[in-house]
Amino acid sequence: MDNFLRLSALFDCYGSLLTGKQQKCLKMHLYQDWSLSEIAACLHISRQAAYDMLHRCEITLEKYDANLNLLQKDKTRQKALLDIAADINSLRNGFQVNRLNSIENKIKALLNT
Incomplete structure (x- = not known):
């Protein structure tokens, strides 16, 4: 199941970089839970070709992530x-200058990435 969730996250992030047919195939697999036979029939390809396409899509998405690393970012x-959010919540208990400085630094760090 963990691999399925990772593939879904990769598709959400990099799916638009795949071809239209690859996107359609992966959507059927990930979001509609279609079997290889159903995908093959819809795309007018063999069951083996559907499997190969899904496998190639996964490899391609992993390569994109290895280069761009958007999921980790x-x-x-x-x-x-x-x-x-935790720092802001702690401020509700009283005004603390160190906490405000910490929040400011974290926001600046996010803006620089």
Whole structure:
């Protein structure tokens, strides 16, 4: 299941870089839960060709992520934003200059990435 979620995240991030047919094939597999036979029938290809296309899509998406690393960058940004939210929440308990400086630095770091 973990691989399925990763493939979904990769497709969300880099799917537009695939060909139209690859996108359609992967959407049927990921979002509509179609079998290889159903995908093959819809695309007028063999079951083996549908399998090969899905496999090539996964390899292609992994290559894009290896080069661009957008998933990790997004994960890092999300963690930073959660940290900022925690800092802001702690300010509700009282005004703290160090916390404000910490928030300011984190926001500046996010803007520079």
